Amino acid sequence: MKLRWILAGLVAASLAFHSTSLQATAASPSYSLTVDDLKLNSPLSPEFRNGVTFVPMRAIFEALGAKVAFNGKSKQVVGQRGDKSITLTLGSKTAYVNKTAVSLQQAPLTLNNNVYVPLRFVSESLGAEVELNAASKTINIRTDEMDLTVTDKLPLMNDKGESILLKHQGNAKLKWSFQDESPFQNYEGFVGDNHTLVFMGHREYFVTDFEGNELTTEVFEDVSYAEIEAVKSSDGYDIKASKGDNNYSWSRIPLYTKTNVSPQLIIAGEPSYDYLVVNGNIDSDGHLIILTKDGLAAYDDKGERLWAKQQFQTETGVLSAFEEDMQLVTDSSNNIYLQNEAGYAILNAKGETLLADNGYFAPTILKDGTLLFNGRVYKVENGKLTEAASPYGGGGRGAYSSLDSENTLKKMDPATGETVWTYKQSQMEKQRGYSLFASTLVADGIGNAYISTTGGTIHSLDSQGNLRFILVIDNQTITGTQIIPLSPTTFVAIDNNLVMCFEIANG
Structure with missing residues (x-):
């Protein structure tokens, strides 16, 4: 952290002079003065007068990187830092910041022939901040924002x-x-x-370019989840589903009921598996994507099974379709995005695995196949999930x-x-x-x-x-x-x- 240089030594830290203005006796030091948490190298301590903290003039100005001058005839103290100037007059409650008058609670004064100025006014006028720590009896001046002059x-x-x-x-x-x-x-x-x-x-x-020019505006893919209910029949389950404004039905589906289903009824205190709410989805062709005893399967609108997958190959092994907490999303190309407790898989409309891995990946899907997830942009290319770009x-x-x-x-x-x-x-x-x-x-x-x-x-x-x-x-x-x-x-x-x-x- 850049630190303001601090004047070392009593002679450089205070401006002594004889004055007929108010003279006071400095109290025993009780607080120490620091700049950016480094102790001010001066034997002079802050002084408190009627609720105002006063500090030795030259030590504080120069610690804040300001040039300081005192005019004995006019009794004016002038501090200059860059294009900002502060003018104070002994005994006067009017100060000037770049020639703009500012009222002070108390006027600058002299204590034991040393000029003292109001700490908070001087510090904050130059862009610093005053922090009072009563527990450690420390007054710290933070200079972080002093260079932020605009x-x-x-x-x-x-x-x-x-x-x-x-x-x-x-x-x-x-x-x-x-x-x-x-x-x-x-x-x-x-x-x-x-x-x-x-x-x-x-x-x-x-979408914009880096100059803020808008290139396109689109609505998101319709990746809403279907509402799927199942009723047990003699040779499987009859399925009724809806998605958007469309309703669908299938018969004799060999539904897998150990996970990813929720009983609708409680009979004699026990859940009934005759009436279920089922995790699954419907793609844009009206095909049912659902977990069956034979694995994740797709059925067309006539009830014919198109494919079934029990597991998906990953780089380190296989991902089972029968894991809990399954979520299914499909896009306009009928790619399937599966997420379960063990990992995720991306399949094409034929049920072929494009990508599978452990971890969590539930992206927002754009119309061009771009995937937005966790602050990153991805695409599936050649069987791999690749990051399209990243911040600098x-x-x-x-x-x-x-x-x-x-x-x-x-x-x-x-x-x-x-x-x-x-x-x-x-x-x-x-x-x-x-x-x-x-x-x-x-x-x-x-x-x-x-x-x-x-x-x-x-x-x-x-x-x-x-x-x-x-x-x-x-x-x-x-x-x-x-x-x-x-x-x-x-x-x-x-x-x-x-x-x-x-x-x-x-x-």
């Missing part, structure tokens, strides 16, 4: 109807954005192939770590596992009720880290721990903003019904 009010609103703000170093801008008219929309973003982006909403999805840097966490319980972002040394630096959320943000959302953490290909708060606000740091920007969203509902790095200088942020793309120079 605040842009964006033409976008959070869920409270307030403008979203972009705080940066003069090198960031909003490239393009899209906000759905419905406040109940909730987009999820994906990087597609050929430099495209896919944004999945409630009922439809749209892979969309992973890189060398970073964040835990909700710690409310911090840490960079870890991959060789030793030790913490290289730690970024803490600001006290002001905590007081507004927000915390860092660990599940939103992502790193790009050059080590920039992005993490959202529970209100959607994004914090981004470079690999050295320097704060790059803060996108202040501050929703009233708990929501983590999804972050997709596209390049070393661009990223997309998705927050509920809002999609935004930003460019950060020298990223």
Whole structure:
């Protein structure tokens, strides 16, 4: 973490002079003063006067990277950092920030011939934050946001109807954005192939290029589940099913009843297997896909069995069709997506296995066969599930770590596992009720880290721990903003019904 240089030594840390203004006797030091958790190298301690914390002028200004000057004749203290200046006058409750008058609770004063200035005003005027820790008797000045000297009010609103703000170093801008008219929309973003982006909403999805130009808008495949009921007959089960507006029936199906069925009736305290609700599905040709004693099977509308499969070959063995918790989805090409307790399988309309593996895979299916799952875009090609594209840097966490319980972002040394630096959320943000959302953490290909708060606000740091920007969203509902790095200088942020793309120079 970049630390502000701190003046060492009593002579450099205070400006002594003789004055006829208010003189006071410094109380015994009770609190220590730190900058970015490092103790200020000065024997002078903070002083408390009528609810205001005063600190030694030169020590605090120079610790915050500001040049300081005192004019004995006018009794004015001037601090200059970049294009920001602060002017205070001994005995006056009026200060100036870049020539704009600001009222103070208390005027600057002298204690034992040392000039003391109001800590909170000086620190926050320069962009720092004051943290008071009563337990450790420490006043810490956080300088993370001091370089974020530019605040842009964006033409976008959070869920409270307030403008979203972009705080940066003069090198960031909003490239393009899209906000759905419905406040109940909730987009999820994906990087597609050929430099495209896919944004999945409630009922439809749209595709753009990296410049935000819309390429297509489509509704999702109809992958709704069929309602299937079975009644026991003398030679199997009679099936009645419905899907959408269509009704179907089959007779004498040798239904497998040990798993993936639910009895409809309880007789004499025992479940009856004469009347069942059954897991299965109907494809676009009206074929029944259901688990039978002979395995997963397909039947045409005349009741003829088309195929049956008891198991599916994986790279490490076989996946049984008879496992519990089976779910079946079909697409417009009548490919079948099976998920059960042991794994998943993708079959074509002939029942041939395209892919099978252990684990969980329940994708959203687009019309062109693209599969969206867990933030990634996949396609089934040559019997393999391949990732079509990924965010810049892979969309992973890189060398970073964040835990909700710690409310911090840490960079870890991959060789030793030790913490290289730690970024803490600001006290002001905590007081507004927000915390860092660990599940939103992502790193790009050059080590920039992005993490959202529970209100959607994004914090981004470079690999050295320097704060790059803060996108202040501050929703009233708990929501983590999804972050997709596209390049070393661009990223997309998705927050509920809002999609935004930003460019950060020298990223």
